């Protein structure tokens with residue numbers, strides 16, 4: 001058995017160990033559920049321990065109290081509605097490109113989601129949109145280092161665990177800005193591939209997990225939101241059933257934040273003055289400023305954003321992962337025991353029938369029930385769930 005860099009249940013698959021190894025003898029390999037874990041070729045390893053020391057699970061990165069909290073959206077209407085929430089990440093990315101810098105973020109590449117390097121405005125749209133699946137980033141860290149050595153301004157956007165990986169690899173380099181997402185967890189790419197295979201999709205030409213602030217999954221010509229049955233992939237993702245083990249004990253799902261800026265959705269803002277539901281239908285980002293560098297970036301982009309200073313408690317109220325990791329529910333445990341013994345669809349059905357049924361009822365109500373009945377049922381459901 002290959003030696004462990006950190007306990008498997010803490011491994012986020014960030015890939016820092018792969019990038020730092022001087023002998024290139026670490027690769028990320030799928031476990032039975034498809035979550036990638038490092039494997040060392042012990043015939044090549046020289047026991048330098050660099051992987052062990054760089055791993056954020058062994059060497060934790062500094063976390064910051066947020067200095068300020070904003071609700072925000074891009075002033076450019078098109079930018080706002082083509083993003084998943086308010087388009088904050090897109091505004092930051094454009095700023096770096098306009099200054100001659102480079103941006104690293106998640107995109108569809110070679111039939112999977114992975115981090116890519118972007119250096120032109122034309123390529124920027126590839127980063128847009130939340131991809132609700134693990135993004136493989138191990139291969140871009142060496143490019144990122146080359147950019148820093150060449151004196152370029154670099155923006156890296158990713159999950160908090162990926163921000164931690166970049167921090168441990170590059171340190172607090174003055175030309176490097178780290179932006180992370182509020183993150184409740186990632187399913188394995190294998191799960192998405194299996195789900196799509198059942199829909200006869202083996203080559204992903206385009207994929208959408210969200211249509212602005214609506215969770216509407218679509219891939220190639222298949223629009224899951226037009227179907228009468230719930231989309232098992234998204235239902236299990238949104239109910240925290242399919243995440244990797246590290247997500248249920250995530251060190252970054254808390255009020256103190258990694259990186260320079262944290263962005264997410266500003267849920268439940270419509271309940272606060274001066275906002276109305278109409279203001280927010282096109283998406284609203286939550287921006288947490290974690291460091292002075294983050295503050296400077298926000299100031300430099302302020303003319304491209306509608307910014308509203310808010311209390312941090314408001315952001316936390318609507319976003320559980322600013323308090324604690326997503327709980328490892330009985331459904332998630334059952335799913336991990338069943339998949340991949342059964343296909344993704346069957347494992348979803350056998351492990352999570354209640355959540356899929358609730359989703360199905362919601363779908364039918366939205367499609368067929370009059371507005372008043374819909375509102376009454378959703379109110380009843382929220383009261384029952386205590387939300």
Ligand SMILES: Cc1cc2nc3c(=O)[nH]c(=O)nc-3n(C[C@H](O)[C@H](O)[C@H](O)COP(=O)(O)OP(=O)(O)OC[C@H]3O[C@@H](n4cnc5c(N)ncnc54)[C@H](O)[C@@H]3O)c2cc1C
Nearest residue numbers: 083084085086087088089105106129130131183184264265
């Ligand atoms: C797996 C995942 C879980 C999330 N969970 C929450 C949550 O619990 N609460 C919340 O408020 N927000 C969550 N978000 C963030 C939210 O979906 C939006 O991405 C965020 O609000 C930024 O929106 P935006 O409009 O600025 O940009 P978007 O148009 O959404 O652009 C998103 C940016 O994130 C990067 N990105 C996209 N997918 C991934 C990925 N899989 N891994 C790493 N980087 C990626 C892209 O490179 C891009 O730069 C999550 C995002 C992801 C990817």
Ligand code: SF4
Nearest residue numbers: 021045046048049051
């Ligand atoms: S100990 Fe050194 S050589 Fe061995 S896998 Fe880790 S980084 Fe690579």
Ligand code: SF4
Nearest residue numbers: 011012014015017055
């Ligand atoms: S560096 Fe990242 S991928 Fe490697 S063992 Fe640590 S957490 Fe896992």
Ligand code: SF4
Nearest residue numbers: 160161183185247250
């Ligand atoms: S929940 Fe934590 S461990 Fe999982 S992807 Fe998000 S930041 Fe990484």
